[in-house]
Amino acid sequence: MAEVVLEGVSKRFKENVAVDDLSLTISDGEFVVLLGPTGVGKTTTLRLIAGLEQVDGGKVLIGGEDATHAEPAERDTAFVFQQYSLYPHLTVYDNLAFPLRSPLRGLAEAEIRRRVSEVASMLRIDDKLSNPATRLSGGQMQRVAIGRALVRRPNIYLMDEPLSSLDAKLRSDLRLELKRIQNDMGATILYVTHDQIEAMTMASRIGVMDAGKLVQIGTPREIYENPLSTYVAARLGQPAINLLPRALLGDLPVPPGTATIGARTEHVRLTKANGAPRGIAGTINWIEHLGDHNHLHVAVGDADIVTLADPDSGLGVGDLVSIEFARPLFFGASGMRISG
């Protein structure tokens, strides 16, 4: 395992800037998650580290050495591709063994078999080892792709949405398993996901990308609690953070320059208004029942605030409520955070 450093890396496809002056240090043994909506350059960043794309500017350092122009094989990375990329003419076993059979490694066949079966049983594909790689379900293919990376001990694991097509149960199992592997082996991992739980539970640090740039990086807690902009704030939180125009909220005391107020769903307090409501008033117009908790949609003016509530809070559709914010975040007109 090794430290990987990106220094002001850029990548253009014709006119289209996919990665823009991106600097990122992934320490040895660190688990960094890249977050961002589709098309912001997450996959491209991974491909630049693996050497599948050449940078237009900047440097890639792997284990302290300049690997900017090194071949993929020299960089010794393991890649779990977004679209699986299995070898279709090989069996599952041979797919998993393929990287181990590299002459660069010179492993004995018995050692290969041991590692393959270890990884296969962890990913629960040991009964599929003799299947051709094309006769698998999407989730099974994805596990083979993960396995093909995990049999190796590379400088860094690059994983592009590796758990996206698995069912909830398997996903949470593999989440724990990946985290365990990372702890046991001290693996360096750069991981792309759209899944908040994966990002929050596995990451040492989360990096949020916007249009090819890294806009904020920090521990999951920092990103969640201290987002630098509305863009970052909107990446985490399920349902998403409430972003409300300042004008809507009347005489709420805010720092000067505030244009938008952010309130996470769990920080919105509702009290049933008997008669004239205090502070901000709203009407409950819709309730989503999720079992262990409810989402209440509250109409305030023409905005819609979403909050969490106990199923037995006693609130019902049509109720008039007064709203308080526990830990509001203040953002300026540009969307950047204003400390208050």
Next chain:
Amino acid sequence: MNLLPSSASLIEKAARATPPSFVGKVRGLSDKAIAWIFIAPTLLLLLAINIFPLIWTIQLSFTNYRANRPNAPLRDVGLAHYNEILTNPDIWAAMQVTARFVIASIVIQTVLGFLLAWLIDRKFRGSGFLTTMILLPMMLSPAVVGNFWTFLYQPQIGLFNYIVAFVTGIPPSSFQMLGDVNLSPWAIVLVDSWMWTPYVMLICLAGLRSIPDYIYEAAEVDRASKWRQFWTITLPMAMPFIMLAVLFRGIENFKMFDMVNLLTGGGPGSTTEVASITLKREAFEKWRTGYSSAFAIILFVTVFGLANIYVRALNRVKSR
């Protein structure tokens, strides 16, 4: 051979593909009837030019019929012709010549064709133009190619001998490509390969283009060398296409007639007498129509049987 689904299932597929009731409403005919009407002309034509002659040939092969004496009394000879052919050493010699010819040209054309495809697959400037140039020989008629190479092979004035002489220093008139017992089979293999290697290349190119880039990317990351990528990815994934090219060329070369006929006519002696030349001699020089019909049937069954075994192997490779 399983190359074509049976006509009945084809019709059913066509019937299912037709939007339901569209045509049916127009004329009150069922979709299936419409499908039959559409393919009937083709079926009739096939029947007339393929099936009917085949049945007729089978019939003639049991008689002493001679096409130059159509009015002679017809006698049923049973299996006598088949017996004679299968025990005739000349026939076996012709079969061996054919087999050697088929194997030599397939090996050369496949190796060269695949190599060319592999080289041309990496896009470079002018690769499109080069592909067209390489494909030119294939577009010529065998008659043209045969005559053309007969001139090239001329010991005194032929360009081929001149070039060989230029490269090796042997005097050009000291050897005859078409007249020499040892050289003439290779002369034919050379012409056939010149003409048909581009065809094999084309099929191999389709195979190579069918391998997605991301497979190679995965292999790069998995630290497979270019050499290993070739043996573990390129070759196995292009294999069904290569095998298909071998099948097409094999069947063609087995029946190969026009080029041999034009270049050597089977000579010198019988060194290039492939089965189809023997067949022509029996049928149109000795006029033993019944006998040559039996030989034709034997050839047909041989090709059919070999192709069938081969297609099964091909399907196994494909379904891997």
